[in-house]
Amino acid sequence: MPTLTIDNQEIKVPAGTRVIEAAKLLGIEIPHYCYHPALSIAGSCRMCLVEIEKFPKLAIACHTVATDGMIVHTNSDKAEHARTSMLEFLLANHPLDCPVCDQAGECKLQQYYMTVGRHNSALLDNKIKKTKARVLGPHVILDSERCILCSRCVRFTAEISKSHELGIFNRGDHSELLNYPGKALDNPYSGNVVDICPVGALTDRDFRFKVRVWYLDSKPSICHGCARGCNIRVDYLRRRFHHNDGKRIARFKPRHNPDVNGHWICDAGRYSYKQLENEDRLLTPQVDGTPGGWDSVLAGAAKAFAGHVSEFGVNSIALITSASLSNEEMFTAQELFGNGLKMEKIAWRIPPGPENKDDDLLIRADKNANSFAAEKIFTSTSRAKDVEEVLAKTEAGKIKAWIVLDADLGPAFGDERIAKAAESLRFSWYLGSYRNATSQACRFVLPSTVFTEKEGTVTNFAGRVQHFPAVVSPLGGALPLLEIFAKLAGRLELPTVETNPARVYQSLGQSFEHFAQPIYAAPTAKAAPTSKVS
């Protein structure tokens, strides 16, 4: 454990720690471009030069290993001069097209120019022309003139996605980051190169020209794309919706969590935000396809339910639930339908299709966000856990009614089979967010919010419970599922249902040991800071 001094502060670090990381522990950010903690060290941008006593020249903090007694100055005249010089070099051939660059506002060139640059241009000669607007793959577009050749993207595709699409070609100031001839940047993680590109060379084709980043607010969240539960940052607009095709949510970005997703997310998760406000969202309650007010539709739904139960008994009804509901929603559903109404058929299991496989980075075959909790919470009372079984029993006439919680059965079982099975039903409710074959097959449709419009927790495949806040308000007439449950309970004259997720989680913890750990911030505590992409 060497002890070193950085800017007059002593710190003890594990052997092998690089100076840049040691400084980080002291809260000192040494400007850097090519260094990324999850990638191998390139040492090529030379932005992190610092002065180390007894060294013959400046040393790069990203490669130099901290040793005992080392004395580092990150802000000496020499170090500052070197940094400004490196920035001047990097800008010498840079097009300075910030006004039309999507990276503006979150660009490390802009940032360091303001903090450590501020030199006047000494350039009297022309800049070098390079490739502009080259589409690299389905998600990423390249402006080679903006590239500072830090090689982060090259190392990402070599070391993380292991797909090897990118390389640096030519020499000297004609060096250029490009894709290998005939090879598109098309891998399940390609969007990450946009995040790690410190400048506007690699931009997201999807986000491009939609909105200036300074109009965005951010909240931390959890991706619901699969059972991994990658930590994300939701960037959204609070005003000026005309900037983003009228949508509030502009993008998902990965949020660093070493225990879950490291620095990355997959493309499927990254672009899953698009459906959150698409035209398939259910925005008003409906009966038999006709929109109605909440009151009248709820009244009809409750009446149908009560009539059915008195005629056929509760055991003729199946609850079919998505395994992506929050822990709180699952627990409330279990309390309401399982323990309260004594329904025995609660099904959530749909085996992943053959196209879905675990990979060795993040992606899980299970595309549900919360199968872990479903297994814990519903298993105790349910006697029909597989959706296939419920379908078969419906087709055999044994199940005569469905209550569907945000589960689209079409992709797994085929739209026609669902429509046909539903025809035989005496009554059906669909509580969910999107119009699909299942919602269209159900009589009463009650629109619920998506995860960015509600607060809750989900449990990933490894059992990790993770919290997500409501980022934006409910779209249209949609309501959080907990509130719909409460309204239904009222109509059915059942005990009151708690709608505050934090309090539901508390009860959940009392019933299930796994959820006993506190997750919600104590009421007075400040919200956890949103970590930025490094």
Place this chain on the structure above:
Amino acid sequence: MKLVSKNFDVPDSHKLAVCEQNGGYTRIRKALEMEPQTIIDEVIAANLRGLGGAGFPAGRKWSFLPKDNPKPRYLVVNADEGEPGTCKDKYIMTNDPHLLLEGIMIASWAINSHTCFIYIRGEYVKQAKILEAAIAEAKAAGYLGDKMFGKDFPLEVVVHRGAGAYICGEETSLLNSLEGKRGWPRLKPPFPAVEGYLACPTIVNNVETISYVPWVIELGGEKFASLGSERNGGMRLYSVSGCVKKPGVYELPLGTNLKDIIFEHAGGLFEGRRLKAVIPGGSSSPVLTPDEIDLPMDFDSLAAAGSMLGSAGIIVLDDTINLVEALAVLARFYAHESCGQCTPCREGTGWMRKILDRIVAEGGRSVDPANLERIAKNIIGNSICPLGEAASLPVIGFAAKFPEEFAEYVARGETAKPSTTAVAAVI
């Protein structure tokens, strides 16, 4: 006295039989009777410096090999010879390839390496063929291959041709290229002696350095050392080019006076010409004025004079040479050869080239000389490998020592163009 160049003028000196008639392969036989450590000690005592450019003592480099590393060790001979003004290695490989092979055998025995790569400049097609032929002859004679002179010591020598990049002469870039990777220099540490070819301990030495090893064995370290100057043992090949009557490669003791090399050995200047400048150690070494050339050509004396012995490629420039144009040629070379990996060298060499090209084409601006110097100084010490420095030192040297040549261009440019401040304001 001649050592390495002794057989250069012997007809068919590249053939094994001719070479053996002239003393070839006697030193390796002697060396095989010696303990490897004894050989290393002799090389240290000989003060044999690395003749590729940096002048690092060869014996000391060999002793840096880790003793406890179980991985194989490699010897890599640097035959990339890319430094402008330098052509000595080519002479050795053309005229006495077996001398180089003998040196390789002794060095391999000394450092316990069984594979040697000769990384040869791509343009040296003829030399690569000569080396291949020499290796085949040595193999057929039982000097190389499974056994070396009957001793249970296998040694393979592989000729690997480069593809024409100056930067691949830099040892770590060379190793990357040898491994089939892009020729980008590596970060140090680790140094090649610890982690080199395929991350195994590797010694990289220049052709000339290795070719002197047989002579260290023949003469003994102490005798060899005494031929040169203090801490600069033996002799070396000086490549003299430019404005002299007899350009060529001259083998002389280390420490020979530069003035004597130019005026006696290389025949002096052409009639009626005046000496303007001398680049003493390959294009990367800072230029000397005529007043500064009365000095011994060894590593330490040139360093003391603010220049470098480098590859000992002496470029003589007389009063017919326009130094700004000469500097522009150099700037173009370095900008073209910068590998582009690190920021200061990639951007700085290109920028200096642009400025110098513009000065030559349309005259300079008053800010140009200072800006050139500033750019050069911002590269120095901040790049990954020494190419950045090599590109900058000439600029600083020329600008500082020959300001009047720049002033002429600036005067021309400033009268022809709007003032630079006006241009800068527009930009």
